[in-house]
Amino acid sequence: MNNSRFIDLLFLRTSNDVKIQLFRYTLVGAAAFAVDFLSLWALTDFLNVYYLVSAAASFVAGLATNYLLSVRWVFRNRAIGNKGLEFSAFAIIGIVGLALNELIIWGLTERLSFHYLISKIISTVVIFLFNFFSRKYLLFR
Numbered sequence: 571m572n573n574s575r576f577i578d579l580l581f582l583r584t585s586n587d588v589k590i591q592l593f594r595y596t597l598v599g600a601a602a603f604a605v606d607f608l609s610l611w612a613l614t615d616f617l618n619v620y621y622l623v624s625a626a627a628s629f630v631a632g633l634a635t636n637y638l639l640s641v642r643w644v645f646r647n648r649a650i651g652n653k654g655l656e657f658s659a660f661a662i663i664g665i666v667g668l669a670l671n672e673l674i675i676w677g678l679t680e681r682l683s684f685h686y687l688i689s690k691i692i693s694t695v696v697i698f699l700f701n702f703f704s705r706k707y708l709l710f711r
Contacts, residue, residue, distance in 0.1 A: 580593065581594075594643055598636060599698050606629055607694075609624070621675075
């Protein structure tokens, strides 16, 4: 396979291949993580917002970033035809992810004395896998 075909397949062409979707979702996740992580840091360290409040607000910003990029680039096939209902389901999965995020960050920070940003990185790995597989199989078959 030549390079242009490989790039086309990996980045440009619509694909239902789970490996390609997971690759793209990883890139989308990295962008959403950047929004989430930088928002958490800025809100907590510069605006002095309590870290769990910052974590929730930044998670929502990351969720919106993830949704917009996911529906445009990762998952083209929809299980739900209504976009409002689809986003609601996407958000419900995100809310479960947010609850897990808050619990993991709190536990690692308060109970194990990790720095809140280290706790966020650890939480992100767990939430990433939960979100991908939940969204892939419930919303974007």
